Amino acid sequence: MTSMAEHEAFTAWSEEHGVEINGIAPAKLPGRGLGMVAQRPIKKGEILVSVPAKLLVTTASPLVRKYKLPSHCAPHGQLAAALTLSHDELDEGQKIWRATWPTRDDFQTTPLLWSAELQALLPEHAKQLLQKQKEKYRKDMGNLDNVIPQPKREVFLYYWLLVNSRCFYWVIPSPKRRRGPRPPKLAPDDCMALCPFADYFNHADHGCDFATNARKGWITCDRDYNEGEEVYVSYGNHNNDMLLAEYGFILEQNCWDEVMLDEAIMPRLSASQKELLEEYGFLGNYVLDNDQICHRSQAVLRVLLQPKGKSVRFLRGDDDGESEQGLVDELRVKVLREYKSTIEKRLETIMGMDGESMSQRVILTDRWKQILGLLEKRCVSGG
Numbered sequence: 001m002t003s004m005a006e007h008e009a010f011t012a013w014s015e016e017h018g019v020e021i022n023g024i025a026p027a028k029l030p031g032r033g034l035g036m037v038a039q040r041p042i043k044k045g046e047i048l049v050s051v052p053a054k055l056l057v058t059t060a061s062p063l064v065r066k067y068k069l070p071s072h073c074a075p076h077g078q079l080a081a082a083l084t085l086s087h088d089e090l091d092e093g094q095k096i097w098r099a100t101w102p103t104r105d106d107f108q109t110t111p112l113l114w115s116a117e118l119q120a121l122l123p124e125h126a127k128q129l130l131q132k133q134k135e136k137y138r139k140d141m142g143n144l145d146n147v148i149p150q151p152k153r154e155v156f157l158y159y160w161l162l163v164n165s166r167c168f169y170w171v172i173p174s175p176k177r178r179r180g181p182r183p184p185k186l187a188p189d190d191c192m193a194l195c196p197f198a199d200y201f202n203h204a205d206h207g208c209d210f211a212t213n214a215r216k217g218w219i220t221c222d223r224d225y226n227e228g229e230e231v232y233v234s235y236g237n238h239n240n241d242m243l244l245a246e247y248g249f250i251l252e253q254n255c256w257d258e259v260m261l262d263e264a265i266m267p268r269l270s271a272s273q274k275e276l277l278e279e280y281g282f283l284g285n286y287v288l289d290n291d292q293i294c295h296r297s298q299a300v301l302r303v304l305l306q307p308k309g310k311s312v313r314f315l316r317g318d319d320d321g322e323s324e325q326g327l328v329d330e331l332r333v334k335v336l337r338e339y340k341s342t343i344e345k346r347l348e349t350i351m352g353m354d355g356e357s358m359s360q361r362v363i364l365t366d367r368w369k370q371i372l373g374l375l376e377k378r379c380v381s382g383g
């Protein structure tokens, strides 16, 4: 049994500093690090945690402001920079809080840390998200070039990932102004706050909500829980490619899961078919979710099957395409079956990659197996 001493110390510190904790406590959970577990039966609607605003770490907090970081740098980079620069000079509260955070090794399954070879084998949607994440990271690093000395870049990367995985949505209340221009409104992605104690909650497809006002952030119970059950927060309606790319985990049960089919469909399109789809706003982003293939996929399959005039009537919404549904279903099954064999070959490649980290290969193969499962469900003609 590993020690929970640092988590007990942090729980006591949180309560002493005004965090209200009701019926839950952190616990170690296999495969999920720490999470929150019900200490007694909990009822839907109970407030589980309430954290005073003064404890949150945002770009307006003294911890961040004291470094006078470039204001054009995104809040994500600013928070990571402040955590990096304060790393060796922590006050008591920060020390106690940071002792509860995951280590650098715990981020091993986050694709940003994978080799380029393994990253190239991610599902399409995860690959696109990883690309965006890399661009964000490079931009932040570029904006902080003069601030983070070379030897601290690794620590910065660790904190950048930490901020990415532990922040809550938080709009910093504007200070009372007598005159002068209103500061620009932050984009939703930039409304970030580290929130002590609430950052123990793991994610599930349905979970508790985090709400805020200017004075506090709090979490309300979404349903009844039994004693000993893990209590989750929902980070949003995310599919598993998103969870993998951003945070390095996937859910076994995820009602929001879906597969992007672009890799299977795009290479089949001629230049003129792509042009037609582009003209009508139907090029790319073909998705299969838990229940059905999306309307965009129905459209592209028709473009592949039918003469232009007929496809255009469907793309315009003038024809419901019912009369060709049988043929469209046959093509769908063919496309999905071929995609399945591509994935099966890819799985063999991943399993044969000796030099790569085991935990990274395991999560990647698990994700592809989930995708195979989703494809299988839709590989039945007419299904």
Ligand SMILES: C[S@@+](CC[C@H](N)C(=O)[O-])C[C@H]1O[C@@H](n2cnc3c(N)ncnc32)[C@H](O)[C@@H]1O
Pocket (backbone or CB within 6 Å): 031, 032, 033, 034, 035, 100, 101, 102, 165, 166, 167, 199, 200, 201, 202, 203, 204, 247, 248, 249, 250, 251
């Ligand atoms: C806000 S923290 C939650 C607490 C974290 N588990 C810990 O050990 O400190 C978010 C991180 O927890 C992990 N996580 C959250 N939900 C998870 C889940 N359902 N399964 C596995 N890992 C999860 C991921 O690493 C994610 O980046």
